[in-house]
Amino acid sequence: MTHAYRRMPEVHLDDIMLRTLRKEDVNDMYDYGSDPEVTRFLNWGPFTDIKEAKWAIKHVFFKRLRRQLPIGYAIIDVKTSKMIGTIDFHSKMEGRNGAEIGFALHRAYWHQGIMTKAVKAMIPLGFDHLGYDVIIVKHLKANAASQRVIEKNGFLYLGSEPFSLQKKHHRIDDEMMIYHMTKEMYHGHPSRERNL
Numbered sequence: 001m002t003h004a005y006r007r008m009p010e011v012h013l014d015d016i017m018l019r020t021l022r023k024e025d026v027n028d029m030y031d032y033g034s035d036p037e038v039t040r041f042l043n044w045g046p047f048t049d050i051k052e053a054k055w056a057i058k059h060v061f062f063k064r065l066r067r068q069l070p071i072g073y074a075i076i077d078v079k080t081s082k083m084i085g086t087i088d089f090h091s092k093m094e095g096r097n098g099a100e101i102g103f104a105l106h107r108a109y110w111h112q113g114i115m116t117k118a119v120k121a122m123i124p125l126g127f128d129h130l131g132y133d134v135i136i137v138k139h140l141k142a143n144a145a146s147q148r149v150i151e152k153n154g155f156l157y158l159g160s161e162p163f164s165l166q167k168k169h170h171r172i173d174d175e176m177m178i179y180h181m182t183k184e185m186y187h188g189h190p191s192r193e194r195n196l
């Protein structure tokens with residue numbers, strides 16, 4: 001039997017499509033991953049050499065299968081076939097049957113509702129396809145766009161923890177805001193559970 005995380009379906013959402021990330025996506029990933037505005041609130045980047053994008057695909061995304069996680073989706077602009085971002089379950093939760101969602105999008109595609117739509121598609125994939133009990137998502141307090149995407153998708157705010165990171169060109173000193181959705185919430189039963 002093949003595990004569900006190894007056979008993630010293609011998802012067609014009008015003008016975008018989600019399909020598993022490929023080696024050939026390296027140039028497109030470098031394109032948005034080298035933009036400091038895109039990576040401002042992320043724990044990686046900006047890329048300054050295409051080798052970093054190559055490394056990320058091989059050592060971050062492809063290695064997920066070893067942790068029983070899907071490789072991760074490339075977000076594709078259907079009209080041009082350009083890969084414009086990623087959305088993925090990047091980390092398993094400790095001690096619970098769940099994972100954390102992450103996402104990033106090329107700046108030229110911001111403010112069009114794309115990531116709200118992509119996150120919406122990931123929720124049934126997490127609960128129905130992968131069988132999770134809970135999905136976690138986090139954003140830095142200063143990242144208002146990410147906050148909106150998370151709120152619009154009905155995640156419940158749990159609390160925050162301090163977050164600091166020295167990046168290539170700047171230092172982040174902020175708060176990490178943590179949200180979840182339980183399978184009970186997904187099935188229409190709001191969960192009272194607020195434990196992290």
Ligand SMILES: CC(C)(COP(=O)(O)OP(=O)(O)OC[C@H]1O[C@@H](n2cnc3c(N)ncnc32)[C@H](O)[C@@H]1OP(=O)(O)O)[C@@H](O)C(=O)NCCC(=O)NCCS
Nearest residue numbers: 038103104105110111112113114115116139144145146148
């Ligand atoms: C966060 C990100 C994925 C959002 O993608 P997107 O496709 O532009 O998001 P959407 O268009 O679906 O929704 C964005 C929402 O945030 C709002 N928003 C955008 N910038 C904002 C800002 N500076 N302040 C307040 N709200 C903002 C938009 O108005 C929209 O909300 P609305 O529909 O209620 O008007 C994108 O900005 C990105 O890739 N950022 C860099 C990577 C990143 O930070 N990833 C998340 C890490 S937690």
